[in-house]
Amino acid sequence: MHDAVTATGEVTGGVKVLLRLEGLTLFAGMVLLYAVWGGSWAVFALLFLAPDLSFLAYLADSRSGAIVYNAAHSYMVPVALLTVGFALEWPLLLSIAMIWLAHIGLDRALGYGLKYQAGFGFTHLGRIGRAKDPLGKA
Template sequence: MASAVSGGVRVLLRIEGLCMFAASLLAYGKFGDGWGSFALFFLAPDLSFLAYLAGARVGAVAYNLAHSLVGPLALLAVGVLAPVPAALTAGIIWLAHIGLDRALGYGLKYSAGFGFTHLGRIGRVRAEAG
């Protein structure tokens, strides 16, 4: 498994996540469809957790697809350029979700298991067998 980021770089990446979350909230306040829709769809990317039922490798791929910036940025581009208001709304909500996850330390996953992320280990760290 590749090593996770640590130290000041990890802190900076988590601050970036917090800024992404805050900017998304501001954007949603201006361009969104109401806070009820935001609350309803905010956790939708976490449905990708279900892929872990098929194993860690499949789960990591599904989680990373749902938590990469590529999807929401593509939706935002369609929302602005087409224009498609629903795509803009969905892209903002999706970015807010990713931003909060990253601020809390939930990074992109490695296939070693759910707790192994690019932002470091999450969850309980098991004691090394001596």
């Protein structure tokens, strides 16, 4: 079997494994960097799950939920914060960026990918949660 993208938009095969390993590498790298840098573990614990507050946008609808979740789980803003924090020597910004990137990395390693508007369980790394059978049972 070869790598493919399914009709639902999820990646499969070796590409999926590679993407999840990249997530694990990002998580491990950010946690190690945070430890070496001497960041506060209390701040780490307090902020690690903060990106998941983006789930609340799903209360509005799946489209809004996917947009907000993906914005909170994209590398763009935390990498920008890391760059600015480093350039301006701003420790709190560096902490936030490293924690945020560690969170995204762990999510990707666990298979929680970027969301499609079809619903929370539809991601680029595959379906998450329990799929219902045609009779509506879990």
